[in-house]
Amino acid sequence: MAIGTTVDLFIVDDHPLFRQGVQYALSSEKDLVVIGEAASAEEALHWLENTSANQEPTVLLADLNLPGMSGLDLTRQLRRQYPSIKVVMLSMHENDAQAFQALKAGAAAYCSKDIKPKDLAMILRRVAMGEYVINDMIWENPKVAGRVLSMFRSLPHEVATTPDAEHLFPPPSERELQVLERIAAGGSNKEIADELGISTQTVKNHISSILRKLALSDRTQAVLFALRRGWIDPPDEIRKTASDGTVDAD
Numbered sequence: 001m002a003i004g005t006t007v008d009l010f011i012v013d014d015h016p017l018f019r020q021g022v023q024y025a026l027s028s029e030k031d032l033v034v035i036g037e038a039a040s041a042e043e044a045l046h047w048l049e050n051t052s053a054n055q056e057p058t059v060l061l062a063d064l065n066l067p068g069m070s071g072l073d074l075t076r077q078l079r080r081q082y083p084s085i086k087v088v089m090l091s092m093h094e095n096d097a098q099a100f101q102a103l104k105a106g107a108a109a110y111c112s113k114d115i116k117p118k119d120l121a122m123i124l125r126r127v128a129m130g131e132y133v134i135n136d137m138i139w140e141n142p143k144v145a146g147r148v149l150s151m152f153r154s155l156p157h158e159v160a161t162t163p164d165a166e167h168l169f170p171p172p173s174e175r176e177l178q179v180l181e182r183i184a185a186g187g188s189n190k191e192i193a194d195e196l197g198i199s200t201q202t203v204k205n206h207i208s209s210i211l212r213k214l215a216l217s218d219r220t221q222a223v224l225f226a227l228r229r230g231w232i233d234p235p236d237e238i239r240k241t242a243s244d245g246t247v248d249a250d
Contacts, residue, residue, distance in 0.1 A: 006030075007128040010057035011037040012044045012074065013090075014067050018113070022061065025117035032124055041066050041074035048082060056085060058128050063113075064091040064098060072105045079106035086127045090115075109133035172210050172231070179206045181232045184223045 009032060011019045019037045026032045035057055038044035048056065060078065064071040075087045088109040089102040102110040108127045111120070123133045172180065175196075182192040189207075193200045210222050226232045 006033050007059055007124055008033055008035045008057045009124065010035060010044065010047075010060045012039075012041060012060065012062040012066065012071070013037075014039050014063065018063075022120075026121060026124075029121045032121060041069035041071065041077075044074065045077065045081075056082060059086045059088055059108075059124050061088045061090065061124070064089050064102065072101055075102070075105040075107050086130075088123060088127055088133075103132075172213060172226075176206050176210050177226070177232055179203060180210065180223055180226050183207075183219050184227070184232060184234070 009026070011022055011034060013019050013022075016039070019039075023034045023037075026034065035055075036047055038047055041062070044060070044062075062071040062074055066074065069077075071089055075089065078085050078087060086108040087106065088111070089105075089107040090111060090113050091098055092113055099110040109123050109132065111123060111133070115123075126133055178196060179192055182195060187195065189200050189203045193203045196203075207219055207222075211217065211219070214222055214225055216222050216225065223232075227234060
């Protein structure tokens with residue numbers, strides 16, 4: 001973050017006094033500017049939908065336990081629709097399990113609501129610069145947090161078995177699933193294009209979109225991920241082998 005750059009903040013909490021308290025606590029921090037607030041995740045999303053891209057907040061400060069859509073669900077939605085917005089998750093009590101859930105959902109920081117104003121201000125600045133702050137250990141070693149997050153997001157094999165996987169990695173579109181099914185069957189880009197009646201470049205575009213959505217690096221990983229989630233059926237050869245008991249289709 002360049003010197004003189006302001007960090008635009010948006011606060012989401014169902015308690016008006018807390019929202020006002022945060023604004024007051026940060027009022028002496030000239031580089032931290034609260035540009036909006038909301039009492040729920042739904043209200044926050046409505047605000048963002050009616051705001052131009054150049055007026056979006058740099059950091060969104062959200063309570064984990066919001067009424068209706070939770071702070072975790074809001075974070076997942078923001079990751080899909082507004083990936084440039086960093087999320088700082090707040091909770092009444094610091095909890096390792098909650099911190100991990102926040103990390104999985106895409107939050108850049110997690111801390112308890114009893115944090116000191118100066119510490120919160122420092123976290124907001126660090127998050128705005130692209131760092132991650134999850135609990136005290138990573139607060140002292142912000143580079144470790146980035147590596148942990150990168151490793152976590154590069155292992156969808158394990159993540160695919162968790163209940164939150166569909167929120168972290170939403171299913172590809174119907175056409176993208178058709179492409180994945182044909183990749184699973186061994187089709188080349190040209191063969192897939194001919195079968196679906198689209199161009200080879202369009203097939204490549206679909207594959208790039210799939211890899212981006214699932215945070216993967218190659219098409220084989222994408223096929224395996226889709227098979228584990230049940231998004232596509234195994235090709236006939238795999239299904240037959242699995243029924244013979246020689247290969248685990250999962």
